Amino acid sequence: MPLRIEQSTSASELATLVGPLEAVPGPRYLALARRVQELLTTGRLAAGSRLPAERELATALGLSRVTVASAFRELRETGHASTRHGSGTVTELPDTGVSWGAPTTDPGVLDLAHAALEAAPQLADAYRQALAAFPAFAAGHGYASGGLPELRSAIADRYTARGLPTDPDQVLVTAGTGDATDVVLETLLQPGDRVLVEHPTYPGALGMVEAHGGRCLPVPVTADDPDAVIGAAQLAARQSSPRLAFLMPDFSNPTGARLTAAGRRRLAATLWQQGVLAVVDEVSTELYLDDGPLPPFAAGLPDAATVTVGGLSKAVWGGLRVGWVRADAALVAQLGDVLRRRQLSVGVLDQLAATTLVRDLDAVLEQRRAVLRERRDLLRAALARRLPDWTVPCPNGGLSLWCTLPPGLSSAALVAAAAPLGLVLAEGRAFGTGHAFDDHLRLPFTRPADQLHRAVDLLAQAAATVRAEVAGRVGTDARPAGRVPAVV
């Protein structure tokens, strides 16, 4: 089911997005409908946007009202809009059956649906040290609600060293970064609250907002112009008064976009002034591959302005279920109460190992960055060789490439064609609201070189299959409603 979204588009904004129609062949009403469909599937216009009144749009585009009315009718007929009593015409995307299955652990399957590295070499030793410290804990009950004091101190010290002075009582330990976001949303969202989200964004966040009764308010984000999100967020905040904003300032998943230092200061201050609490996901923040660190999003503002979530899944290992929230102490206490209702504690051995790893994170990260840099470059080179008509920008951090597919190649179809070959992928639509981004594919560069080479071979095979199928059934809908694996 498409996610609920609410946003109005003015006639002049839509006219700018639509652009000149003269070059589009066919009748003018159809050209307008096609452009709106294209804007929807590429995510530049969100599903759930209220379209302007026909008369206003006709004036803005220099068309007759009949032409605009016919275009709206066409959009309704193709499932790209519906007319709701009292709400005017609202954009939609036809429900193409995106659903997520559980991640596979089948060793015979090559998994590029999940952006996570194999365990860091330091992990086993961290557990050995945890076991050595274990006797001191064994006599107690073993619950460490809110987090072991030594882990909370280690996390607080790391924030402080990064330029964000933090006390241990501002830290709550959770079972991963996703768990941290979930407890924040569970605590702060009321049903119907709007949450500003980057678009595309991390699918887990979309699901969590939905699960807690929130409504996503998508604002476009692009790696080409990362600070452009600021203006869009300001506008959306003014128009729709979101309660929260879910942001990934460093190496946004999936685009790899990174806000500049000045841009993050501006966005943080604006949201604070507009009463929008920023929930900042830093799971990939320290995975910068080309440039150095930038100041944390929350730096320089009161602690109550921002909630930061982070964890060790991307830097160390997804199987180590340790994450955290950093917020002002009063909110952390409130979050702790909510978390305790569902789990009394994260495992003590995991927390002990995490303490060592957080204290030694610089050494871990230095190796991880070297590995990721090499795999990123290797994957891009292999794609350029085998699939030269794909557009594959080079992110300067994070774990994935956000590829633009050539015209006519559907991401959903590609994913469906790759699955029988043993290659599991996350299709572009998983990262958008209203199932946008069928023209994109996220490819993590997290697997070893031989697996990345094999993945590209299989991708080329799948792309050829899709092309052959499309050529054989011109005029029919070539997009299958395949299952999409859970995406991390």
Ligand SMILES: Cc1ncc(COP(=O)(O)O)c(C=O)c1O
């Ligand atoms: C942006 C983002 N946040 C959170 C998560 C989940 O992290 P964890 O495994 O620590 O729960 C992911 C995993 O892909 C992610 O990409």
